Amino acid sequence: MKRTILIAALAMAGTLLAAQGPQMPTFADFDRDGNKKVTEQEFQLTQQERMTQRAEEGRMMKNAANAPQFGDIDTNSDGFIDQAEFRNHQRSHMRSQRGGQGQGRGMGRGAGTFQRLHVGPSEKE
Secondary structure, eight states: OHHHHHHHHHHHHHHHHHHTOOOOOOHHHHOTTOSSOBOHHHHHHHHHHHHHHHHHTTOOOTTGGGOOOHHHHOTTOSSSBOHHHHHHHHHHHHHHHTTSOOSOTTOSTTTTOOOOOOOSSOTTO
8 A cells, every 4th residue: 555655656746847847957958068167159059959859849939039148147258157157047047937036925934833823712711
């Protein structure tokens, strides 16, 4: 019985992960030669491959025109994207995808803690 539940849970988790869609690319996806810097050529080649893959999978390409350009990420204009620039761009992108919202209700300080709620007549009555 436990084995059946475990298998069902794993199958459900796999389905949920697949439904989330494409994962954000990592720095290593773009840093093709592994030198800790992404050149404009590496960036464009990787970006084009990702777009081609999505098109072949039949995914909608509605935001392709809004894809970031190399210069949008290379904020210090040194001709390379380093890990910090890449990370900053992804964080900015994630914030914009959420509509610029910060922590949601109940997700701030003390989240996950229980407070004692008094239900019923007060103890003084």
